[in-house]
Amino acid sequence: MGTRLAKRITSLFFSLAILFSIGCATIYQETAARVWQDRSGEDQKIDFKIHSGILDRLSKKDKGLLLDVSTDAWEQRVMMTGTLDDPTVHKEVVKLAKQDDRIKKFYDHIQIVSKEEKEARRKQKQEQEKNKDKEEGGVGQTVNDFWIETKIKAQLIAGQNITSVNYFSRSVKNQVYVIGKAKSQFEKDRVLDIIKQTKGVQSVTEHIELAANASF
Numbered sequence: 001m002g003t004r005l006a007k008r009i010t011s012l013f014f015s016l017a018i019l020f021s022i023g024c025a026t027i028y029q030e031t032a033a034r035v036w037q038d039r040s041g042e043d044q045k046i047d048f049k050i051h052s053g054i055l056d057r058l059s060k061k062d063k064g065l066l067l068d069v070s071t072d073a074w075e076q077r078v079m080m081t082g083t084l085d086d087p088t089v090h091k092e093v094v095k096l097a098k099q100d101d102r103i104k105k106f107y108d109h110i111q112i113v114s115k116e117e118k119e120a121r122r123k124q125k126q127e128q129e130k131n132k133d134k135e136e137g138g139v140g141q142t143v144n145d146f147w148i149e150t151k152i153k154a155q156l157i158a159g160q161n162i163t164s165v166n167y168f169s170r171s172v173k174n175q176v177y178v179i180g181k182a183k184s185q186f187e188k189d190r191v192l193d194i195i196k197q198t199k200g201v202q203s204v205t206e207h208i209e210l211a212a213n214a215s216f
Contacts, residue, residue: 037165038181038211039075047073050100054078057096067122069093069110072168072179076104079179079207081170085115107207109170109177121145143200145171152176152201155194162187162194167208174200179207184215 037044051073058065069082080097084090094108113121128146148171156164167180176195182188188208195204 038163038183039166043075046076046102050076050078050102053100054097057099058093061092061096064122065093067125068118070170071097072170074168074179074181075209076102077107077179077207077209078103078105079107079109079168079170079177081109081172081177083111083113083118083121083172085113085118087112105207107177107179109172109205111172113173145174148174148176148198148200152195152198155198156191159190159194162190167191169195171201174202175205176201176203177205177207181209181211182214183211185210186215 039047051071054071055066058069068084069080072079072081078097080094084093090110090112093110094106098106124144124146149169152169152171153164156162156167156169163183166182167178169176169178171177176198178191178195182191188206188210191208192204192206195201
């Protein structure tokens with residue numbers, strides 16, 4: 001127990017170091033939670049580097065891409081979601097994202113939409129960022145992708161026997177994608193049930209692995 005606690009404390013110091021080096025309040029909320037995640041401190045560091053590397057490469061190509069697509073990494077498995085209006089740009093984005101030989105698996109869930117729909121999602125995301133502290137995600141109570149993501153996160157936090165920090169979920173056109181790790185088959189089923197029953201969700205695609213010592 002002492003060794004496990006020591007590892008979590010070490011992981012917390014690493015997370016805080018990232019926070020102070022970047023100076024971002026949003027990242028603080030995310031990195032502060034990492035100390036409770038069921039992945040090693042080394043995996044967290046590698047995943048962070050993979051994630052930040054992808055964001056850096058996309059930003060250099062076009063900062064607008066950071067509004068269009070999202071990247072989540074869990075134990076070197078990478079999930080990309082979002083919308084783009086150009087298949088050629090889609091291929092370029094995926095190629096840039098994969099320029100890291102530490103990635104073990106890559107899940108591409110970026111959807112091609114019209115230019116108008118892509119721009120609408122950009123505006124929604126910008127509005128969400130401005131109002132992220134308000135109830136229901138701050139997008140005027142509208143059931144859109146960002147409202148769904150906020151609702152799912154809140155329900156997983158409130159769910160019994162669920163380690164919510166072990167899951168990253170994204171909604172794209174009401175289709176939810178989730179990546180992470182479950183301590184048991186029961187927990188995995190419970191997480192998926194919560195997501196499927198969330199208002200507005202039309203389908204769920206999961207990349208949830210079971211822990212090595214998972215129970216059934």
